[in-house]
Amino acid sequence: MKSLKKKRRVxxxxxxxxxLVLSTGLIGYALQDGINFFRSPSQIVEEPPLPTEVFRIGGLVEEGSIVRGQGETVSFSVTDGGAVIPVTYTGVLPDLFSENEGMVGTGTYEDGVFKATEILAKHDEEYMPKEVIESLKEQGVYKEPGDS
Known part of the structure; x- marks a missing residue:
């Protein structure tokens, strides 16, 4: 009788x-497309991603780089102080999007241009994504809010 109970437990x-293994594998497979890695412009220049890879880029919108095209197409450059990456985006930009301000974009890097599918801008005077702050600090460009 004991061996039958042991057999059932096993x-x-x-x-x-x-x-558990099957569910973990299915969750990993489902999240595969939903994970977007963050990169700074310097990291993109050092190691360009594959054209099919979707990732996030963050930095400051370079001053004087915003060019509005036909319709809702906008071109601008993003910098972290060490490198500059040209960006194109078709859509409506956030209200707080402007030059010399932080932004994060999601998209792909093709032929030396980041083609954004989504653009996020800071939502108040002091907010900037943690990854962007860290990247700008590494480049020696970041200034704490309130510093002159």
Whole structure:
């Protein structure tokens, strides 16, 4: 009788382990397309990503670089103080998007141009994404809010 109980326990543990491994694999597969890695312009210049890779770029919008094209197409450059990456975006830019301000864009890097599908801008005077702050600090460009 004891061996039957042991056999059932082993079967339940084996089934639970297989279910756990299978569910972990399915979750990983589902999240595969939803993970966007953050890169600074300097990192993109050093190691250009594949044209099919979707990632996020962050930095400051370079002064004098915003050029409005036909319709909703906008071109501008993003910098972290060490490198400059040209960006194109078709759509409506956030209200707080402006030159010398922080931004994060999601998209792909093709033929030396970042083609953005989404642009995020800071939402108040003091907010900037942590990754952008760290990248700008590495370049020695970042100034704390309130510093002159």
């Amino acid at each position: 079967q339940i543990i084996a089934i639970a382990t297989v279910a």
